[in-house]
Amino acid sequence: MLEQIGITNFKAFARQDIPLAPFTLLTGVNSSGKSTVLQSLALLRQSYEAGLLDESDEAGGFLLNGELVELGTGQDVRHETYVRHESSAVDDRDITLSVTKEGRRFEWRAQYGREDDLLRLLAHPNGLTISASYEPHSLFGRGFQYLKADRIVPAVSYPRSHHAAVHRGFLGARGEHTVNFLRAHQDDTVEAQSLCVPDVSSTTLLSQTDAWMQRLCPGVNLQAVGIDGTDTVHLSYGFGSGISASNRYRPTNVGFGLTYALPIVIACLSARPDSLILLENPEAHLHPQGQTWLAYLAVAAVAAGAQVIMETHSDHVLNGLRIAVKDGRIPAASTAVHFFRRKGQTAEVLTPSVGEDGTLSDWPDGFFDEWENSLEKLLG
Template identity: 60%
Template sequence: MIDQLSLTNFKAFRSADIPLAPVTLLTGLNSSGKSTVLQAFALLRQSYDSFTLFSTDGDSEQGGFLLNGDLVELGTGQDLLHEDFVRSPGLPTPLTSIGFRTEDGQGRAWSALYAPEQDVLPLQSTSDLTHEDSLFGRCFQYLKADRIVPATSYPRSHHQAIGRAFLGARGEHTVNYLRHHAQHPMPDGPLRHPEAAAHTFLDHVVAWMQELCPGVNLEASEIPGIDSVRLSYGFDGTAGIDSSSRRRPTNVGFGLTYALPIVVACLSAGPGSLVLLENPEAHLHPRGQSRTAALVAAAAAAGAQLIVETHSDHVLNGLRLAVKNGVIPASDTAVHYFRRRGLRAEIVTPRIHDDGSLSDWPTGFFDEWENSLEQLLD
């Protein structure tokens, strides 16, 4: 479990130490620094997967931060460096640093020299890498805000969906992952849905999807002869291809397909997993948004760590209800509200109490409903 992220000269942050919990919500106005937190982790993982997160002293092919890849596309060094940067003592150029601390007190940190026109920033200092870190292990998911949309077919990559158990940054391998794992037994624990028809992974995916759209069921199958898979929906409440007349995703509401990677990522997250989610509430009805937070809390109760960027007060309230209902303890949550102060990002951290209440409610923190209601009643 990662309990703190540290950033220096990285996009919105001149310098910041950000506490993390089993469930961390990142909230705030647009361009306030929320996405930067997820991008920092994604940048480290992307560099690790590309074998550049190392340094070969004196070698012209030295490692570095790979700014553009499958997970994130951050541009060049001048796009990454904070505008009000801190100069590094003894160095002609500033350093961009990313580090994190695990719950056992172990720290990892990487610093790269500023190179304004380069998209691989040369490393100045590194830490040892280990698969025991959730960020670099097999149980890692990062789902960006622009996820898969309804389509007639999806890619069938054995390496990604089965070999790496990775859903893809856009969730593009979700359908193939679901096809492969559909009949696998769902482990006992908080992620098991009480209304699931049976104990397979697919049955529990269906049960949680019904929290978003009552009565929906789905099927993932291969398309013979080509390297693609097919997703279909039905609406009689049970899993399986014979359960109802099947419908293509293109003939079903946009939100179901958009939410499917979120559901699968949470249900497949076990102890030691790290799941990064951008805007899980996108295209969902408020009830679905709240139930998504319940699923996130259940995944954390099963031993995963989830860091969630959200603009939804329904997601916040869903997490508060999960605390009040005893799904996870309040101490396993963190809520950060990001706001801008000139060139710098400022972080305010209200605490969730055991009864689901919040320690404080900063100005601008999900207060638009009250502001609008006040104007309506004026």
């Protein structure tokens, strides 16, 4: 499990170390640094997959534009102000990213180039290096999933990529390979008991996907089939079962939120020990009850051995996590809640802790307090 991420001179942060837990919740106002945390991890993964994180390779560096993130050039990602490092050998403009696992810190430092979209890696003055052939943690393992906020929308068909869905087990940064992943793995067993809905006899991926999707929309069921003679897959929804079963409906004729949430559900159900799942705004287009259930699903993935880092604007997601702690589904020590807000030209991170009874140690100004603020105005 990743225990911390360190960010220097990158996007919202001049310098920041952010502790991570099995379930880490990132929340706060818009443009305050939440996405920067996820993008930092995605940037390392993207650069690693391109074979560019080996400091012994002169061609190595941070690949700013690729499958996971498209960040532009150096001037787009370097923080507006930059900090002075302890060593005079380090350029103040350099961008540094690090992750910590089991107390061991892995750090990469890249040279700033205003118009460069590949920021060249530099030897670290403290001798911290990492070989591209060495996988120290789940960030570079097979169980990695990163789902952006702009995910797949209802469509007539979806891409059919054996390499992505089967060989790599990857859903795509926008979830574009989710439907084909479900088609290819629908009969696989969901082995973790925590992920299986108790009153569903079948533990196949398709059956459990139906069961969790029914928490979002009662009675719904899915089918994912390949379209003969094409490189596409067809997704359809039905409602009810047996003689009361409805016709099959294409995604464009059912609620937008179902298709938008599907990649989140599949990512959690396919989690394995040492998986790393990065989720942006899983609550989008969902009813409040569905938002709470997605928090329960993410907690179940953590119980199955995965690490989840989730960005959210939903108090229903936060409360789902708090209820899960109170109910004993996840220990309070396995959670981290970070509240981001702007402070001058950089971001400030506040970290209220969750108690075993689901209470929070602190409630910073601006932290999910709009309901109370509105109620005060209504009653005033």
